[in-house]
Amino acid sequence: MYRAVVARRNRSFDRGERVTRFGVPIISVGNLSVGGTGKTPTVRLIVERLRARGRTPAIAMRGYSSKPGELSDEEAEYRDTLPDTPVVAQPDRVAGITRLLATTPAIDAVVLDDAFQHRYVARDLDIVLVDATRPPTTDRCLPAGWLREPIDSLSRAGLIVITRSDAAPTDTLRDELARFGAPVIASSHAWDGFTDGSATRFPTDHLSGYSVVVCCAIGHPAAFLRQCEDAGARIEGVVTERDHHDWSGDDVASIERLALAQDALIVTTHKDWVKLRDHAVDAARYRIPDLAVSLSDEGDRILDAALDRVLSSGP
Numbered sequence: 001m002y003r004a005v006v007a008r009r010n011r012s013f014d015r016g017e018r019v020t021r022f023g024v025p026i027i028s029v030g031n032l033s034v035g036g037t038g039k040t041p042t043v044r045l046i047v048e049r050l051r052a053r054g055r056t057p058a059i060a061m062r063g064y065s066s067k068p069g070e071l072s073d074e075e076a077e078y079r080d081t082l083p084d085t086p087v088v089a090q091p092d093r094v095a096g097i098t099r100l101l102a103t104t105p106a107i108d109a110v111v112l113d114d115a116f117q118h119r120y121v122a123r124d125l126d127i128v129l130v131d132a133t134r135p136p137t138t139d140r141c142l143p144a145g146w147l148r149e150p151i152d153s154l155s156r157a158g159l160i161v162i163t164r165s166d167a168a169p170t171d172t173l174r175d176e177l178a179r180f181g182a183p184v185i186a187s188s189h190a191w192d193g194f195t196d197g198s199a200t201r202f203p204t205d206h207l208s209g210y211s212v213v214v215c216c217a218i219g220h221p222a223a224f225l226r227q228c229e230d231a232g233a234r235i236e237g238v239v240t241e242r243d244h245h246d247w248s249g250d251d252v253a254s255i256e257r258l259a260l261a262q263d264a265l266i267v268t269t270h271k272d273w274v275k276l277r278d279h280a281v282d283a284a285r286y287r288i289p290d291l292a293v294s295l296s297d298e299g300d301r302i303l304d305a306a307l308d309r310v311l312s313s314g315p
Contacts, residue, residue, distance in 0.1 A: 003141050006149045013119040020094045021122040022101065025109045025310045028123040030116025032136045032153065033146045035243070036219025037129040038163040038189050040074055040271065041291045043113050046127070047085055049307055056106045060097050060121075061113035063089030064244055073244060074113070076274035094120050109311070116156075117148055124310045128157040130177060132168040132186075133223065137176045154180040159306050161299075162186040164223055183306070185299035191227060192292040197273075197283025207287065208232030211264035215255050216272050217245035227289070228267055236262040247272065252279035259285055 013019060027046060031037040043059060050057040059082070063072040071079065075089040086104055090096030097110055112121060116128055130136060136154075139145040154160060160177050162170050165186035177184045194202040212233040216224050221240045228235060237258050241247075259266045259282075266286045268276060273288045280286060295303065 002143065003150060006141070010119075010149070010153070018120055019122050020120060022097060022110065024101065024107065025125075026112060026121060026123040027109065027125045027127065027307075027310060028112040028115040028118075028121075029127045029129065030112070030114050030118075031129045031131075032116070032148055032151065033131070033134065033139065034142070034148060034219070035131075035134070035146060036223070037131045038187075038293070039114055039129060040077060041189055041293045042127070042129060042161065042163070042187070043078075043111055044081060045293045046111050046307070047082055049304070050109050050111070050311075051085075053307070053311060055109045055311070057109040057111055058086040058088065058100055058104070058107045059111050059113055060093050060100070060115075061087070061089050062091050062093070062118070064114075071274075073271045073274050077270050080270065080274065093118060097121065116153075124313070125158045125306060126156055127159045127161060127306075128154060128182075129161050129163050130173070131220065132162050132164045132170050132173060134220070135173050135176075137173065152180075154182070157182040159303065160184045164189060166190075167223065167226065183302050185295060185302050187299065188294045189223075189227075190292050190294050191231060191289040193290050194287045195290065196288070197277060197280055197286045200284075202287065205232070207265070207267070210234065211236045211262055212267045212287070213237040213239065213255065213259045213262060213264045215239045215266055215268045215276070217241035217243060217247070218269055218271060219243045224269065233265075233267065236264045247275045247279065249279040252276055252281075256280070256282050256285070 029039055029043050047057050059078055063075055075087055078087050088096040088100045136147055136151045139147050141147045160182050166188040170186050174184050193204050194206050210233055214228055239255050270288050
């Protein structure tokens with residue numbers, strides 16, 4: 001039943017029904033599955049590549065799990081890490097982009113966050129992320145599995161990016177994905193240093209030998225835990241919640257007590273820190289990794305060529 005509803009919806013979009021095209025290039029970064037595949041650092045990478053080409057991009061997103069008058073965690077993260085990039089967070093992305101372009105005429109490109117299924121906005125490039133540790137080729141659609149739509153939907157993709165390629169073999173997956181017609185490249189998400197709650201910088205090897213309490217509410221916490229272990233940290237405690245959890249003062253007090261009892265640092269994501277920091281008492285104890293997306297030389301060339309085609313052809 002779920003697959004039938006998705007198929008009918010996609011057929012209407014394929015016919016162009018209810019689809020709005022804007023006068024600037026639109027690049028979507030999304031995925032097939034529920035949960036984290038590394039969209040946020042990939043969106044940042046695309047924004048940085050566009051800015052390097054002299055463009056003035058904006059980010060359009062849904063703003064999932066935000067409260068009235070407050071920023072969602074992902075919007076707050078973008079505003080922290082890309083302070084010069086306009087961000088609009090609105091479930092009706094057509095209305096949000098319309099308002100953004102009307103009020104900020106300098107914008108000449110828009111990056112859609114988590115929009116592979118949000119087809120009301122026409123896009124010039126669909127970048128679809130596939131997690132190497134949870135390949136969609138062995139998964140099923142909701143509610144039996146984690147896929148938002150059938151894997152055949154990858155035929156709409158303009159570029160497929162395998163994320164976390166350092167955590168699982170990718171040769172077979174790359175071959176399976178290549179049949180959908182889009183170029184396939186691999187990426188890894190490396191930690192490039194840390195900051196604490198006061199924005200003090202620490203080197204990439206900073207956690208080696210330290211006791212840590214890991215705290216996160218993200219779509220794929222296992223990958224974050226693995227990175228902590230790879231960084232040489234001794235994990236003394238783990239506190240995880242569902243994706244986009246709204247950390248409370250009681251939550252933070254409990255986490256800080258656990259860390260104090262273990263004489264441990266608290267390692268968390270930037271996405272979580274934007275909520276935790278409102279309640280943190282011992283901010284100097286927190287360590288927030290800086291994430292960087294790494295591509296091979298070939299992956300760099302393929303991504304750059306895809307972006308250049310979009311920008312040269314216009315909207």
